[in-house]
Amino acid sequence: MPELPEVEVTRRRIEPLLVGRRIRKVHTTEPSYLFITPPNQLRRSLSGRTVGALARRGKYLIAVLDDGSRFVVHRGMTGQLFSESAVSPRLMSSTARSALSPEAQQRFRPDAHTHLRICFEDAGPEVLLRDVRKFGKLMWLRAGEEHPRLDRLGIDALEIGGEVLFAAGRKRKTAIKNLLLDQSVLAGMGNIYADEALFLTGVRPTRAAGRVTRRECDRLAQTIRQVLGRSIETGGASIRDYVTPDGSDGGYQFERWVYARKGEPCGQCGETIRRIVLGQRGTHYCPSCQK
DNA sequence: ATTCCAACCTGATAGC
DNA sequence: TGCTATCAGGTTGGAA
CATH class of the missing domain: 1.10.8.50 (Helicase, Ruva Protein; domain 3)
Incomplete structure (x- = not known):
């Protein structure tokens, strides 16, 4: 799904939902192809951190945390990154949608494809990641740590x-x-x-x-x-x-x-x-x- | 060094 | 209606 423009638009619009907020708790699904960093380690590493900045490199989004570590997201083909308050028919499968009343369709409910839920200390909305095909990639890098996926990128x-x-x-x-x-x-x-x-x-x-x-x-x-x-x-x-x-x-x-x-x-x-x-x-x- | 291509995974849809 | 084949915005890693 997301090529450079979609990643950049997401970066700009989700930045205010991340930067300056302290993460209270992170929920994930079980280990899968999606998680380069195992989900339990990801939950541990993100909890308690405050997001300092949100950058983009190619199709990667990179959240820089207050301890210098980085949370890196690639959305592959079907990855969706959005606010808890988002409303869209694209955020659920058509079969799930057809089973719901029109009112219920208006409210996003985390489903089996919702692999990440970031909850914050403040009362603001959660940030979620949904990825049906799991071609996306999530990884956490400690301060200064490099990774070939990022190093390989050209201009x-x-x-x-x-x-x-x-x-x-x-x-x-x-x-x-x-x-x-x-x-x-x-x-x-x-x-x-x-x-x-x-x-x-x-x-x-x-x-x-x-x-x-x-x-x-x-x-x-x-x-x-x-x-x-x-x-x-x-x-x-x-x-x-x-x-x-x-x-x-x-x-x-x-x-x-x-x-x-x-x-x-x-x-x-x-x-x-x-x-x-x-x-x-x-x-x-x-x-x-x-x- | 470059090129090719199977694999990762699930859902929607076109065609019969 | 139902079944099957095809298609989908990406990347890696290993073979040729």
Whole structure:
């Protein structure tokens, strides 16, 4: 679910719900693929701490705690981070929803997919993490501790320039789309925005990275920054599971040109949008606009 | 060094 | 209605 814009919007909006608050207690589910730091250790490490700041690196959210340790969250494909008071149909499964009265649907109830509940000393709302597929990652790092997942990240996609992109693509045979999704090159890029940026630059996703010219890299980098920035402005893309911390939807799904538009006419030329699989990811493009 | 691809997990939906 | 196949916004790690 969450690519850079969704993570950044979440960071900005959940920051006031975390920073300066002292954690009283943390509830978790049982150990699973989701927990890099075992849940019992996570509960122990977070309890009693006050959140000092909330940062973002690529698709990772990093809460810096008052003892210098860090709580790191990656939301994978379906991770949702939100306030106890959030209201959204996306926060429960459709089967669960259909069994409830309309009034009951308005109130979020922690379910089996709610893997983290952070309760605070003050009377304010809890902060929750829900992740149906458990592709997300939660870890706690002591002060100064490093981790390869963070160390491997390349330049933040909001800061990308044409020269870096061009340099990364030299002598690479892989498709330009795959290069854009490589987090060690461009931290934060994800499937939607890779497809959208390539469409707006007129470059076909299958083109070998080494065959993208310097000039195209300049335009591609600029387009990437624009697309990501615009999505942040609209609150991110709510195509499936993504909601902002208060439960409201983002708006970027209404602005996309090609992503999940297979079979629809291209908004620029009318040609039919195609879907192929590239690097195991659904990839969408206009065969006429993208060379 | 680079590229490919199975695996992690659950739910929604399209098609028959 | 029900069953089956396909699809989903991500990342890792190991094989080729």
